[in-house]
Amino acid sequence: MAGKFELYQDKAGKYRFRLKASNGQVVAVGEAYESKASALKGIESVRKNAADATVVES
Numbered sequence: 001m002a003g004k005f006e007l008y009q010d011k012a013g014k015y016r017f018r019l020k021a022s023n024g025q026v027v028a029v030g031e032a033y034e035s036k037a038s039a040l041k042g043i044e045s046v047r048k049n050a051a052d053a054t055v056v057e058s
Contacts, residue, residue, distance in 0.1 A: 003027070005043050007036070015039035019046070 007017045014032035017039055021027050028046070033039040 005046075007039055007043070017043050 003019060003021050005017050005019055007015065010016050010032065012032070014034065015036050015038065016032055017030040018026050019028040030039065030042050030046070033042060
């Protein structure tokens with residue numbers, strides 16, 4: 001089973017997403033978005049940019 005994005009509304013009514021690994025562990029959490037459409041754009045941005053992202057230590 002592949003990982004999955006879960007899209008949900010928090011207690012304040014904002015939209016958020018979390019990325020879960022195939023074992024159900026949360027590996028990333030998105031910020032709070034005012035609209036569902038904006039949260040979906042955030043998911044697409046992670047999908048697009050994460051594949052080639054580099055690791056930088058700070």
